[in-house]
Amino acid sequence: xxxxxxxxxxxxxxxxxxxxxxxxxxxxxxxxxxxxxxxxxxxxxxxxxxxxxxxxxxxxxxxxxxxxxxxxxxxxxxxxxxxxxxxxxxxxxxxxxxxxxxxxxxxxxxxxxxxxxxxxxxxxxxxxxxxxxxxxxxxxxxxxxxxxxxxxxxxxxxxxxxxxxxxxxxxxxxxxxxxxxxxxxxxxxxxxxxxxxxxxxxxxxxxxxxxxxxxxxxxxxxxxxxxxxxxxxxxxxxxxxxxxxxxxxxxxxxxxxxxxxxxxxxxxxxxxxxxxxxxxxxxxxxxxxxxxxxxxxxxxxxxxxxxxxxxxxxxxxxxxxxxxxxxxxxxxxxxxxxxxxxxxxxxxxxxxxxxxxxxxxxxxxxxxxxxxxxxxxxxxxxxxxxxxxxxxxxxxxxxxxxxxxxxxxxxxxxxxxxxxxxxxxxxxxxxxxxxxxxxxxxxxxxxxxxxxxxxxxxxxxxxxxxxxxxxxxxxxxxxxxxxxxxxxxxxxxxxx
Amino acid sequence: xxxxxxxxxxxxxxxxxxxxxxxxxxxxxxxxxxxxxxxxxxxxxxxxxxxxxxxxxxxxxxxxxxxxxxxxxxxxxxxxxxxxxxxxxxxxxxxxxxxxxxxxxxxxxxxxxxxxxxxxxxxxxxxxxxxxxxxxxxxxxxxxxxxxxxxxxxxxxxxxxxxxxxxxxxxxxxxxxxxxxxxxxxxxxxxxxxxxxxxxxxxxxxxxxxxxxxxxxxxxxxxxxxxxxxxxxxxxxxxxxxxxxxxxxxxxxxxxxxxxxxxxxxxxxxxxxxxxxxxxxxxxxxxxxxxxxxxxxxxxxxxxxxxxxxxxxxxxxxxxxxxxxxxxxxxxxxxxxxxxxxxxxxxxxxxxxxxxxxxxxxxxxxxxxxxxxxxxxxxxxxxxxxxxxxxxxxxxxxxxxxxxxxxxxxxxxxxxxxxxxxxxxxxxxxxxxxxxxxxxxxxxxxxxxxxxxxxxxxxxxxxxxxxxxxxxxxxxxxxxxxxxxxxxxxxxxxxxxxxx
Numbered sequence: 001x002x003x004x005x006x007x008x009x010x011x012x013x014x015x016x017x018x019x020x021x022x023x024x025x026x027x028x029x030x031x032x033x034x035x036x037x038x039x040x041x042x043x044x045x046x047x048x049x050x051x052x053x054x055x056x057x058x059x060x061x062x063x064x065x066x067x068x069x070x071x072x073x074x075x076x077x078x079x080x081x082x083x084x085x086x087x088x089x090x091x092x093x094x095x096x097x098x099x100x101x102x103x104x105x106x107x108x109x110x111x112x113x114x115x116x117x118x119x120x121x122x123x124x125x126x127x128x129x130x131x132x133x134x135x136x137x138x139x140x141x142x143x144x145x146x147x148x149x150x151x152x153x154x155x156x157x158x159x160x161x162x163x164x165x166x167x168x169x170x171x172x173x174x175x176x177x178x179x180x181x182x183x184x185x186x187x188x189x190x191x192x193x194x195x196x197x198x199x200x201x202x203x204x205x206x207x208x209x210x211x212x213x214x215x216x217x218x219x220x221x222x223x224x225x226x227x228x229x230x231x232x233x234x235x236x237x238x239x240x241x242x243x244x245x246x247x248x249x250x251x252x253x254x255x256x257x258x259x260x261x262x263x264x265x266x267x268x269x270x271x272x273x274x275x276x277x278x279x280x281x282x283x284x285x286x287x288x289x290x291x292x293x294x295x296x297x298x299x300x301x302x303x304x305x306x307x308x309x310x311x312x313x314x315x316x317x318x319x320x321x322x323x324x325x326x327x328x329x330x331x332x333x334x335x336x337x338x339x340x341x342x343x344x345x346x347x348x349x350x351x352x353x354x355x356x357x358x359x360x361x362x363x364x365x366x367x368x369x370x371x372x373x374x375x376x377x378x379x380x381x382x383x384x385x386x387x388x389x390x391x392x393x394x395x396x397x398x399x400x401x402x403x404x405x406x407x408x409x410x411x412x413x414x415x416x417x418x419x420x421x422x423x424x425x426x427x428x429x430x431x432x433x434x435x436x437x438x439x440x441x442x443x444x445x446x447x448x449x450x451x452x453x454x455x456x457x458x459x460x461x462x463x464x465x466x467x468x469x470x471x472x473x474x475x476x477x478x479x480x481x482x483x484x485x486x487x488x489x490x491x492x493x494x495x496x
Numbered sequence: 497x498x499x500x501x502x503x504x505x506x507x508x509x510x511x512x513x514x515x516x517x518x519x520x521x522x523x524x525x526x527x528x529x530x531x532x533x534x535x536x537x538x539x540x541x542x543x544x545x546x547x548x549x550x551x552x553x554x555x556x557x558x559x560x561x562x563x564x565x566x567x568x569x570x571x572x573x574x575x576x577x578x579x580x581x582x583x584x585x586x587x588x589x590x591x592x593x594x595x596x597x598x599x600x601x602x603x604x605x606x607x608x609x610x611x612x613x614x615x616x617x618x619x620x621x622x623x624x625x626x627x628x629x630x631x632x633x634x635x636x637x638x639x640x641x642x643x644x645x646x647x648x649x650x651x652x653x654x655x656x657x658x659x660x661x662x663x664x665x666x667x668x669x670x671x672x673x674x675x676x677x678x679x680x681x682x683x684x685x686x687x688x689x690x691x692x693x694x695x696x697x698x699x700x701x702x703x704x705x706x707x708x709x710x711x712x713x714x715x716x717x718x719x720x721x722x723x724x725x726x727x728x729x730x731x732x733x734x735x736x737x738x739x740x741x742x743x744x745x746x747x748x749x750x751x752x753x754x755x756x757x758x759x760x761x762x763x764x765x766x767x768x769x770x771x772x773x774x775x776x777x778x779x780x781x782x783x784x785x786x787x788x789x790x791x792x793x794x795x796x797x798x799x800x801x802x803x804x805x806x807x808x809x810x811x812x813x814x815x816x817x818x819x820x821x822x823x824x825x826x827x828x829x830x831x832x833x834x835x836x837x838x839x840x841x842x843x844x845x846x847x848x849x850x851x852x853x854x855x856x857x858x859x860x861x862x863x864x865x866x867x868x869x870x871x872x873x874x875x876x877x878x879x880x881x882x883x884x885x886x887x888x889x890x891x892x893x894x895x896x897x898x899x900x901x902x903x904x905x906x907x908x909x910x911x912x913x914x915x916x917x918x919x920x921x922x923x924x925x926x927x928x929x930x931x932x933x934x935x936x937x938x939x940x941x942x943x944x945x946x947x948x949x950x951x952x953x954x955x956x957x958x959x960x961x962x963x964x965x966x967x968x969x970x971x972x973x974x975x976x977x978x979x980x981x982x983x984x985x986x987x988x989x990x991x992x993x994x995x996x
């Protein structure tokens with residue numbers, strides 16, 4: 001194992017900038033790690049070795065003319081973002097073979113910053129799931145324990161970081177798909193403020209909730225990537241036209257002195273594992289010792305969040321996924337000259353979508369139907385407003401809110417496959433954030449029985465910098481205790 | 497036995513609902529930067545957004561919003577301070593996303609009206625058509641069904657899809673129920689679409705070409721027994737592609753409904769397709785079970801919130817209303833009411849105005865457009881502005897007559913040739929060798945020949961019986977193959993016979 005792959009993105013960028021190592025060498029080291037470990041982990045759906053090395057060589061050539069803090073550093077891209085000419089499947093059979101004719105805005109920004117894209121990472125089909133078991137191409141395994149799930153939907157991106165296949169990754173978070181995988185793999189993931197990062201080229205699951213965000217093994221790396229991908233995009237009407245908060249400066253300052261930190265009462269207690277609760281309490285103690293004031297706050301409507309989410313997200317998904325109809329791209333079944341367009345659409349959708357996707361399309365179609373709209377979609381939107389008000393009330397008293405990211409550590413592959421509701425509960429603490437469009441980070445708080453526990457920080461909209469102030473401060477103390485990032489404690493991967 | 501129209505309106509009261517779709521003439525599509533030009537090669541004006549590629553997102557064309565607000569203002573509508581787009585969900589291959597971005601319960605303009613004038617038995621009467629809403633949406637692509645007899649999807653061998661039209665901005669203008677028109681329903685419907693078309697044209701927001709589909713009308717018609725105070729079941733006739741067809745479709749549906757009701761049958765709520773050739777409608781999709789489009793607010797777009805000063809600016813910049821303009825022109829041209837109404841009905845106002853602007857005398861210009869050109873347009877069953885002759889041509893013809901280079905009779909030949917596509921007036925005249933015979937010696941020779949041939953008639957004229965001159969003039973005109981100026985022939989003839 002090359003020691004290059006254990007380094008953080010900021011360290012690698014510095015080495016590349018000083019020409020002590022080339023982007024090509026760094027990229028090759030990560031490609032080697034992928035080829036050695038990915039038959040076991042299955043973090044990637046597509047590895048673009050040739051393209052990555054070409055980009056790396058280009059980065060080496062342009063070294064002198066850049067100010068990008070991540071120039072030449074490799075990255076793993078979740079397979080839900082369009083990259084021109086590169087297979088993009090969203091973990092679904094229905095998009096098998098589709099190569100987008102355009103780049104997502106996030107991808108354009110990465111390319112402009114000289115970031116090298118290694119390939120596309122595995123995910124629950126169309127980002128629907130919390131374990132990556134819903135991928136049509138087989139599950140991803142958690143590098144901490146390969147019998148366990150890496151979280152989802154962005155399990156591939158999180159596992160790639162934890163397996164040292166990439167120092168940076170892009171995820172997307174609709175109800176926790178960045179943060180829950182970060183929590184159960186001991187990595188850092190941020191869901192930026194809704195509208196903070198362009199959704200153009202992000203294949204939509206639930207348009208009003210989806211948000212792309214940065215993933216890494218350290219808070220500073222996450223901030224550096226956040227800075228690269230954030231900002232207004234005229235191609236996304238929901239993109240916020242305002243300056244991006246200085247997240248990098250916040251990560252470097254990493255200071256909580258005088259900050260008021262609110263502990264959300266509703267995101268604790270029953271259902272939260274003992275080890276999770278203990279690591280959370282320890283983290284609070286650290287922040288208090290660093291000069292923060294810890295206050296308990298109540299957000300009573302959070303208890304309705306899961307229900308509202310499972311009406312809004314499937315409703316939007318039922319419409320967003322209607323375009324997969326075999327007419328223009330992707331899978332086509334039954335086109336033998338004897339069947340009507342409707343039959344081909346129906347056969348294709350039946351063969352191309354997995355069970356969880358079908359379940360949510362049916363749920364959403366039902367919730368939007370005439371006569372049910374007010375009771376389901378309409379009520380869910382009202383709950384959404386109430387949750388937003390809960391956040392506003394809480395932020396009138398505190399600067400950030402905190403909770404455990406997930407109630408449990410990583411569960412075993414197959415353990416919850418037949419119990420969708422148990423699976424949905426994995427996201428009980430992360431979902432309120434998406435409903436309100438606020439910003440949130442998960443970072444490692446330690447281990448419970450040898451498995452990572454996540455600590456969640458939630459900041460008001462467009463105050464993403466506060467995530468990094470708090471996360472940076474907590475990480476400094478914890479990594480001193482662990483003698484490096486938590487991921488360095490991962491047992492060596494057993495090659496199968 | 498089918499009822500006559502007179503029998504229908506003696507028994508039943510019609511109610512109308514008119515939905516007009518207008519393609520805006522913006523340079524780019526509703527939600528992307530693709531060009532909107534008509535007639536480009538299939539699928540050449542597309543991009544990831546209007547093809548509904550995974551991940552692509554819509555961004556609203558501000559010009560389209562401006563045009564829609566201007567339409568709303570011209571139709572006396574209230575402009576919604578915060579309106580929203582909604583998704584209309586249904587599957588169809590020519591719809592790239594399998595949902596259409598439209599507006600549902602929060603349209604951009606509401607509650608307006610448009611006054612239209614119709615000639616009735618008691619003279620010209622104004623009908624107020626109330627507008628329920630004006631909203632924006634994107635157009636779909638086009639399907640071309642190949643093979644099979646009908647060109648319809650059923651029986652076709654395969655279908656071709658062209659997405660050039662997908663995402664072109666459409667504005668839908670929906671009336672409230674129009675009642676109280678009685679037997680004038682077909683004329684009111686036509687007058688409404690025509691007035692609306694004139695307004696849209698004056699705003700410059702659309703090409704308003706019905707034959708190209710940039711203005712499309714759906715006519716909802718229902719009948720109820722007179723005095724019942726109820727609304728009958730409606731049919732929705734689509735594919736009405738000319739003003740004349742609007743009138744025919746409404747009249748035809750009234751007769752068809754009445755036939756059913758008279759036999760004690762019920763009218764089925766359905767869409768019907770207007771057949772241009774027969775004037776009848778053919779059954780389309782049943783609407784008995786209302787389709788569930790699962791509308792919900794479009795999450796990819798933020799609400800449209802035009803600020804008040806902008807709206808006021810747009811309001812103050814509106815062009816002169818066509819009705820106001822007509823009154824002004826009537827005054828300027830000194831046209832009697834009835835003549836003006838005839839000009840409006842024939843769609844001749846713009847044409848006459850343009851002809852006058854090119855220097856023609858208003859009365860003469862009007863005479864040509866309402867006379868010979870209208871006659872030929874009627875024969876060809878086309879609108880006056882599609883007759884094949886331009887205001888420039890007419891102005892030139894009027895000019896040539898004034899200069900004595902054409903007689904009225906010759907001018908009619910020139911008009912017919914221009915309409916037949918043989919060229920502009922000057923080239924037609926050159927090619928056909930049309931000219932007024934003004935060489936007086938040959939004219940006098942012809943007159944003398946006529947006098948010699950009809951000595952008795954000539955004698956009558958000499959004795960002061962002037963009507964007899966007609967036969968001699970006729971003979972001269974025949975001799976000169978109609979190219980002589982009849983008035984000059986008369987003068988010369990009377991001179992030679994001592995009656996000048």
